[in-house]
Amino acid sequence: MNRDELIEAGLEAVRAACKVCVRVQADLVNAGTLEKGDKSPVTVADFASQAVVCGILAERCPDLVVVGEEGSEELRTGEHRDLLGRVAVHAGMPAEEAIEAIDRGSFDPATAGDDDPRKDRYWALDPIDGTKGFLRGEQYAVALGLIEGGEVVGGVLGCPNLAVDGQDEPGVVLVAVKGAGAYRHPVEGTDHDPHHGRKIAVSERSVPGVLRVCESVESGHTKQDAAAEVVRMLGVTADPVRMDSQAKYAAVAMGVADAYLRLPTRPGYVERIWDHAAGVAVLEEAGGTVTDVDGRRLDFSKGRGLDNNRGVIATNGPCHAEVVAAVGRALG
Numbered sequence: 417m418n419r420d421e422l423i424e425a426g427l428e429a430v431r432a433a434c435k436v437c438v439r440v441q442a443d444l445v446n447a448g449t450l451e452k453g454d455k456s457p458v459t460v461a462d463f464a465s466q467a468v469v470c471g472i473l474a475e476r477c478p479d480l481v482v483v484g485e486e487g488s489e490e491l492r493t494g495e496h497r498d499l500l501g502r503v504a505v506h507a508g509m510p511a512e513e514a515i516e517a518i519d520r521g522s523f524d525p526a527t528a529g530d531d532d533p534r535k536d537r538y539w540a541l542d543p544i545d546g547t548k549g550f551l552r553g554e555q556y557a558v559a560l561g562l563i564e565g566g567e568v569v570g571g572v573l574g575c576p577n578l579a580v581d582g583q584d585e586p587g588v589v590l591v592a593v594k595g596a597g598a599y600r601h602p603v604e605g606t607d608h609d610p611h612h613g614r615k616i617a618v619s620e621r622s623v624p625g626v627l628r629v630c631e632s633v634e635s636g637h638t639k640q641d642a643a644a645e646v647v648r649m650l651g652v653t654a655d656p657v658r659m660d661s662q663a664k665y666a667a668v669a670m671g672v673a674d675a676y677l678r679l680p681t682r683p684g685y686v687e688r689i690w691d692h693a694a695g696v697a698v699l700e701e702a703g704g705t706v707t708d709v710d711g712r713r714l715d716f717s718k719g720r721g722l723d724n725n726r727g728v729i730a731t732n733g734p735c736h737a738e739v740v741a742a743v744g745r746a747l748g
């Protein structure tokens with residue numbers, strides 16, 4: 417299968433998973449459990465989303481394996497029968513099938529043998545990125561990246577709660593194939609041709625003082641005080657806008673933000689490839705630039721983690737060098 421065909425399958429899979437997530441999130445709101453900090457409903461959605469994406473990809477492109485965030489270990493123990501049952505209902509498949517689909521996501525390129533052909537091309541999947549945002553009823557993303565020869569060559573980024581100009585209802589799926597641009601599609605829809613959407617592009621802002629910067633809601637995921645210093649150095653008066661998940665990449669890719677800062681909170685934290693692959697694909701094809709805090713390209717060839725990088729800086733491009741320099745000064 418060529419890249420276009422793979423991304424077409426990916427769009428179908430991410431759309432199906434987004435619909436599952438929307439339903440679970442609506443149930444949470446109705447049940448009033450959102451604020452209780454109860455992680456189990458989120459777990460249901462994470463597992464169901466991974467089962468749906470992996471199930472569709474197994475049918476459409478059986479040769480490709482998936483590097484997914486979730487695994488079925490927890491579901492296979494007897495004490496979680498109830499959880500497994502709910503996952504199966506939401507995924508719309510028998511329990512055994514859901515487990516099998518989820519475990520298609522357990523591939524680890526770093527431990528596969530040198531001559532294992534599955535290492536050449538695989539998916540990176542975050543079935544729900546921004547689980548905390550999902551719990552709060554705010555932003556989250558279903559993120560699927562395509563990696564070939566250790567490089568991101570395409571991606572699908574579903575953001576069911578992201579408001580989009582000119583659209584009455586929130587929700588968008590951004591799609592990119594390397595070299596062919598980035599497009600936005602509605603979450604609903606049956607035409608999965610990646611190029612049939614509306615072309616998206618980053619902003620052209622380069623004057624530092626007017627940059628619109630975004631960052632994680634969770635202070636454990638990014639050094640918010642350092643980011644506040646960065647925007648001050650750039651001459652921006654507003655603090656960074658906080659937003660959960662890879663919806664931040666989407667905001668920069670669609671030109672409604674200019675930079676996304678993810679500054680390491682502690683030495684040694686290794687970013688996961690599924691937290692960035694889809695976002696990087698979409699943003700780069702929309703004209704943007706992504707590096708780590710030291711200005712290095714993200715290295716997706718190391719397995720499940722971005723072992724050679726620390727933090728992430730994603731921008732529209734024109735402001736990148738200036739933002740990287742300010743981050744360097746703020747981190748000391």
Ligand SMILES: Nc1ncnc2c1ncn2[C@@H]1O[C@H](COP(=O)(O)OS(=O)(=O)O)[C@@H](OP(=O)(O)O)[C@H]1O
Binds near residue numbers: 688
């Ligand atoms: N210490 C640390 N540093 C950086 N990143 C971390 C850290 N711990 C977790 N994670 C990952 O953050 C992912 C969520 O991304 P965001 O911070 O953008 O969203 S949110 O504010 O948590 O909603 C989140 O992805 P999900 O688990 O899919 O939600 C984690 O993989």
Ligand SMILES: [Mg+2]
Binds near residue numbers: 542544690691
């Ligand atoms: Mg994530």
Ligand SMILES: [Mg+2]
Binds near residue numbers: 485543
């Ligand atoms: Mg996740």
Ligand SMILES: [Mg+2]
Binds near residue numbers: 485
């Ligand atoms: Mg997680």
